[in-house]
């Protein structure tokens with residue numbers, strides 16, 4: 100029952116968010132601001148994590164193939180497919196849920212408890228749309244770039260690990276990452292990324308927007324926003340995989 | 346003029362406003378007074394629609410607010426200005442950006458015109474050289490004044506102030522009271538002020554409404570406040586020892 104009420108409230112909020120904006124120019128400005136705040140500021144963390152995970156995937160695959168008859172260039176292929184299929188979309192999505200989701204929920208929650216949202220409403224502004232729409236659009240537009248950056252950097256990280264440790268030769272690795280390349284995997288990853296971007300921004304905004312109480316509740320809302328975003332991301336991972344790859 | 350008719354408001358099972366009916370006059374400073382927790386903020390927020398009400402009616406110069414659609418309410422709110430109990434300035438924006446905000450949203454004025462309007466509002470609240478400060482860099486009284494400047498920047502027809510001088514020293518409180526009173530008379534608007542400060546009542550209370558535990562107990566003018574025989578109002582007005590002594594002197 101509680102879940103159903105919450106879902107109803109969420110849907111109503113989303114309808115308010117997508118009602119006609121008052122002044123397109125201001126919304127555009129806000130969106131650009133959010134692209135910087137939510138997107139560009141996440142490039143660093145995405146690069147660091149991708150380079151290490153790419154390296155680890157390569158080393159682990161090499162370890163699993165120890166003294167087997169399987170050709171070593173398959174290590175490159177495995178690293179590539181793991182990164183394209185799952186890591187750069189879903190893992191990066193989960194990491195962004197933690198970073199961006201908590202940021203959004205606490206920002207909007209703070210505005211709620213300090214009556215800033217009431218102040219917007221009193222100016223005749225649709226506060227849901229003004230505060231949330233630019234964040235959703237910014238993430239849906241920019242996160243695919245983060246995913247592509249993550250793919251490139253991850254595959255590069257694997258190569259780096261391969262040649263530093265001597266696990267695979269550079270030639271084998273590069274042959275492997277080109278072998279039997281399926282471009283549809285990228286489409287699949289980008290579709291997932293866009294869906295995740297919507298989930299992260301809208302779910303955490305929902306928890307921030309309906310905060311009641313004080314600073315403690317804002318903290319709780321931000322935790323909830325992150326946790327539910329993560330669960331939904333994993334659920335949609337299964338759903339979209341079944342729809343697109345099966 | 347704002348008319349409130351038989352308004353009830355509850356949160357869950359707790360009834361916070363009971364059968365409130367009152368009219369607030371144009372061109373006057375209308376005060377809502379009462380003890381902490383008596384329902385002043387809830388009443389003010391119910392009037393402007395930030396809290397939905399259970400039953401009752403609210404008219405802004407004859408326009409039925411409760412029957413309006415969300416869009417119509419949004420439009421009517423553009424005629425209102427509100428100062429919140431905690432100022433509610435946008436803390437990611439500077440003072441100037443805070444005040445200019447409604448103008449950017451709803452007017453097609455040039456940047457110079459907007460800036461001029463902002464500066465004239467800041468001058469009205471006796472603030473200067475604060476344009477580029479952030480709310481966190483202001484004192485409580487300065488925040489209230491910026492809040493007032495933001496509330497009046499669009500020449501509202503209706504001005505709402507929730508505890509405009511709580512937490513201020515008596516002199517600054519007086520300055521703010523007189524400022525609101527002056528704006529009300531100069532612009533001939535309908536102003537409603539929540540307060541529990543007896544100094545404000547005596548200074549600017551052209552019309553005074555006393556709320557006690559969600560009931561309207563009394564209404565009148567500032568002169569009537571002292572001579573009323575409503576028990577709750579007397580308890581409120583003559584709460585301090587000083588006030589009791591003055592009353593006994595009379």
Ligand SMILES: Nc1ncnc2c1ncn2[C@@H]1O[C@H](COP(=O)(O)OP(=O)(O)OP(=O)(O)O)[C@@H](O)[C@H]1O
Nearest residue numbers: 356361379380381382383384385386387388430541
């Ligand atoms: N959002 C809310 N949910 C539930 N109860 C509320 C809510 N807001 C106010 N109340 C209750 O309504 C009553 C009146 O509160 P209100 O804020 O109007 O008091 P007030 O007269 O403004 O007091 P103060 O002078 O301290 O600001 C209180 O008992 C309060 O607990």
Ligand SMILES: [Mg+2]
Nearest residue numbers: 385386430507
């Ligand atoms: Mg109050």
